Amino acid sequence: MLNRRSILSAAAAGVVAARAPKPLRAATKKFDAIVIGSGLSGLNAAMLLEEQGMKVQVLEGRNRVGGRVYTLMNVPGRPEAAGELIGGNYARMIDTAERLGLDLIPPVELGAARGWLYRIKEQNILPEEWPSHALNPLEGDDRQLMPDRLLFILAHRNNPLSGRALDDWILPEFQKYDIPFSKYLRETLGYNEEIINLMNVVVHTDHVDNTSALHEIRRYAVGEFNQSAALANSERPASLQVKGGNSLLPFAMSESLENGVLLNKTVHTIDDNGSSVSVTCNDGREYQAGQVVCSVPYPVLRHMKFTPRLPMIMESAIDEIDYGISIQVHFLIKEKFWEKDGLPSSIWTDGPMERFAVLARGENGEETSAISFINGVEAFKYDYMTDEQVAAYTLQELARIRPSTKGALEPIMVQSCHRDVHGSGDWVFWRPGQVTKYADNMRARHGNIHFCGEHTALLERGMEGAFESGERAAFDVLDLVG
């Protein structure tokens, strides 16, 4: 059996692909390991454990696999409702996709079709007008930066984590940045409130005041690492997508498992008696295994009962750590409204609709559908609306700020990453002080229960973070059972 050190170094070299022969292992329990959740982290853990000869069963609460990887297969152009861009340096994810025979292609990003119209303080602004516009709060060369790019470029300046090792963010020397992001932008980088307000439109967390600056500077440092394949003029583009939809990856991963994934199995209780763990689902069924890997995100974990109880520090991390929320409305395009008013087809606003983008995902770059994408603080009010009300509200707001859209769009789907009982949000985020308090306490095993999920990743974030965490949890299991 591979040990942790050899596998970690293999992973660093991007060669986890080399599958070891499967040693036979006597099953003393019904399963050697149960994995809860079929997102990328759980599936990766299950594949690695099975490769090492363990008898594994994955239990998934939803009626589909993939968790926060969810391609809307029935919407024209197959937009991604969740995990979208695969970073050029996502070694584990790219390697797994390639091993499973999937093709990776450069992505079509939001706003790629015919550019953005900016709508700021109720005024329509064309990209060419922005550098000299009276509402542009920037100075000097920065005035050329478009509003949607401000967060990514301005907040990254003088990034103390730039060029550092990916896991340096939890070192004590960086705790001085575990402060409100707005304070960092104002006092360390010297931006005024107008600039900070424009950046706040894009943050995926709930607000720049409630977000740790350390979370954000880590985000940009990791992003820089993942783009470095492109920066180094490598053959590989800065980001990728799975041809046919990212969901094809979790589908293929689950199909590769001997026992597949049992769907509609919402786990609510985990009892560890020291020699085996039993897991009970909402349908009353109980499953037993020697080890359990739990990949459930914290907002859902809050409702799960553990015996023995989790350590207090972990219980409070589970209670307090949140995920960014977002809501999307997908539309069919009945009429090319941009041909009527001659403006760019997508709209970036500082108002309640935030971003509305025409997606050009047809084979020849033709427009396939449109999406209204709201995240962060503006997304909260949508939690109090039904899907019909959300769709009606976005159509009404669109028609108000862009009359040519009236009658041109038909809502087909409202999709949110947090509005169901298995949902958490988009990505985990840290509030000021939380990195210092919790970042070191989220990976510890609890008896025979191991935790993974993007929120527990040390190096990467998002989908690659999910892979990394599943790998770490699998090695923890292997270390424990010898």
Ligand SMILES: Cc1cc2nc3c(=O)[nH]c(=O)nc-3n(C[C@H](O)[C@H](O)[C@H](O)COP(=O)(O)OP(=O)(O)OC[C@H]3O[C@@H](n4cnc5c(N)ncnc54)[C@H](O)[C@@H]3O)c2cc1C
């Ligand atoms: C809108 C959006 C955009 C994103 N964009 C990107 C991007 O461009 N690039 C990127 O890298 N990442 C992106 N992400 C983040 C990325 O998708 C996630 O970080 C990653 O997929 C998380 O994987 P996971 O396995 O940790 O968690 P999940 O995918 O959430 O998996 C957890 C699984 O557990 C299941 N579950 C929950 N409760 C129970 C229960 N009680 N019993 C059994 N099963 C349960 C869930 O149904 C789910 O399948 C995005 C996410 C969203 C929502």
